Amino acid sequence: MSKLVALCPECEAEIDLQNRLVGEIVYCPDCNAELEVTNLEQPAVALAPRVEEDWGE
Amino acid sequence: MSQVRVAIVGGSGYTAGELLRLLLFHPQVEIAQVASSSHAGQYVHSLHPNLRKLCGLRLCHYDDLSTCDVIFLCMPHGTAMQAIERYRNLAPVVIDLSADFRLRSPDLYLRWYGKEHPQPELLAQAVYGLPELHRQELREAALISGTGCMATAAILGLAPLYRAGLVDQGLPLVVDAKVGSSAAGATPGPGSHHPDRSGAVRSFQPTGHRHSAELIQELGALAGVGGSWRQTLAFSATAVELVRGVLVTAQVFLNTDLDEKVIWRLYREAYREEPFIRLVKERSGVYRYPEPKILAGSNYCDIGFELDTDQRRLVVMAALDNLVKGAAGNAVQALNCRFGWDETLGLTFPGLHPI
Ligand SMILES: NC(=O)c1ccc[n+]([C@@H]2O[C@H](COP(=O)([O-])OP(=O)(O)OC[C@H]3O[C@@H](n4cnc5c(N)ncnc54)[C@H](OP(=O)(O)O)[C@@H]3O)[C@@H](O)[C@H]2O)c1
Numbered sequence: 581m582s583k584l585v586a587l588c589p590e591c592e593a594e595i596d597l598q599n600r601l602v603g604e605i606v607y608c609p610d611c612n613a614e615l616e617v618t619n620l621e622q623p624a625v626a627l628a629p630r631v632e633e634d635w636g637e
Numbered sequence: 638m639s640q641v642r643v644a645i646v647g648g649s650g651y652t653a654g655e656l657l658r659l660l661l662f663h664p665q666v667e668i669a670q671v672a673s674s675s676h677a678g679q680y681v682h683s684l685h686p687n688l689r690k691l692c693g694l695r696l697c698h699y700d701d702l703s704t705c706d707v708i709f710l711c712m713p714h715g716t717a718m719q720a721i722e723r724y725r726n727l728a729p730v731v732i733d734l735s736a737d738f739r740l741r742s743p744d745l746y747l748r749w750y751g752k753e754h755p756q757p758e759l760l761a762q763a764v765y766g767l768p769e770l771h772r773q774e775l776r777e778a779a780l781i782s783g784t785g786c787m788a789t790a791a792i793l794g795l796a797p798l799y800r801a802g803l804v805d806q807g808l809p810l811v812v813d814a815k816v817g818s819s820a821a822g823a824t825p826g827p828g829s830h831h832p833d834r835s836g837a838v839r840s841f842q843p844t845g846h847r848h849s850a851e852l853i854q855e856l857g858a859l860a861g862v863g864g865s866w867r868q869t870l871a872f873s874a875t876a877v878e879l880v881r882g883v884l885v886t887a888q889v890f891l892n893t894d895l896d897e898k899v900i901w902r903l904y905r906e907a908y909r910e911e912p913f914i915r916l917v918k919e920r921s922g923v924y925r926y927p928e929p930k931i932l933a934g935s936n937y938c939d940i941g942f943e944l945d946t947d948q949r950r951l952v953v954m955a956a957l958d959n960l961v962k963g964a965a966g967n968a969v970q971a972l973n974c975r976f977g978w979d980e981t982l983g984l985t986f987p988g989l990h991p992i
Pocket residue numbers: 646647648649650651652653672673674675676711712713714716734735736783784785786819820821822823824959960963964
């Protein structure tokens with residue numbers, strides 16, 4: 581069985597997509613990026629849009 | 638295998654206290670003696686109160702040390718070297734946490750410590766006790782040096798880049814180190830008086846810090862330039878409002894255009910198998926980069942980075958507890974290497990959160 585693994589577009593960590601659905605939000609274990617599962621045939625994820633944090637000046 | 642018997646010298650100091658805290662829970666080690674020049678006769682827990690009910694030993698005079706398997710020296714610079722032959726006669730393995738045997742080159746020592754080293758032949762024999770870089774040599778070592786706390790963070794943070802030849806050595810390497818008060822040791826002075834030290838953000842060594850020499854030695858070796866380091870190294874140190882902790886922020890310029898993912902790959906490959914190095918670089922949240930606060934008491938060195946693509950400038954952050962990965966914990970890890978044990982023995986405490 582081929583591994584259902586995509587690479588994080590931010591840091592290239594392996595993202596396990598076992599038991600995931602297209603459109604589901606998952607998190608990168610290394611860089612904590614919020615990722616949307618875009619394809620399970622050819623496993624792929626995309627960065628979900630994020631709200632910028634304001635750390636002040 | 639029977640227990641390895643260790644002695645600790647400079648017993649009233651902070652790094653000695655940390656060694657005791659760690660070694661009391663080390664499954665292969667028995668603490669045979671703890672020697673003190675100032676507190677002989679007193680109980681260990683009267684100086685290291687966290688060890689009450691854990692250690693019934695009393696401190697002995699340096700003169701009363703007897704033979705054992707390993708001696709840890711936890712004294713100020715220049716003290717260990719005065720009696721090093723005596724300690725080497727007492728134990729086949731000596732681990733000196735001071736700076737006396739960190740540098741291989743007598744010239745480098747003279748340049749940064751301002752005097753000739755009295756035992757240059759021992760400098761050549763000693764091993765710089767950073768397991769991540771010198772694991773193999775440590776297995777055979779009879780004289781192991783501890784490492785500078787800020788140097789450890791900087792070297793671990795920068796090593797993958799120098800090893801891969803990615804640094805533009807024609808441009809400066811700028812290293813800013815922030816450090817807590819315990820790095821100055823247990824002996825009080827005007828600078829550590831509470832009303833003056835508390836709340837301080839104090840530039841105490843903007844230039845000329847001796848840890849620079851350790852960077853030159855170790856990063857130079859990785860870069861293959863050995864003793865002929867030419868890159869401008871701008872190291873500065875600032876005391877901040879922490880008891881434990883070092884945060885190094887290093888700025889290097891890369892010699893090629895790189896994507897951040899390549900840097901991720903480089904660091905992942907360099908440190909995947911390292912039990913005490915963690916990569917910390919998150920897109921969101923509070924702990925996005927290394928933070929010494931949550932490392933207190935642990936042997937981790939957390940490393941993160943951020944690339945300024947336009948300038949090829951890479952900012953590398955590295956954090957650790959100066960008394961643990963920056964001193965006693967790292968020395969225990971070196972001991973584990975020396976005896977071929979699992980490197981994590983005695984070092985599994987994960988730190989606290991919140992703290
Ligand atoms: N603190 C850190 O974060 C750190 C990190 C890395 C490396 N180191 C190095 O580790 C060594 C020990 O550091 P430390 O922080 O444990 O220092 P410390 O708290 O000041 O302890 C040093 C101990 O050395 C003994 N000593 C012997 N001769 C002495 C003398 N002439 N003056 C003062 N003390 C003397 C004293 O213990 P007795 O009176 O009980 O013998 C003293 O408590 C130093 O060389 C330091 O550079 C420290």
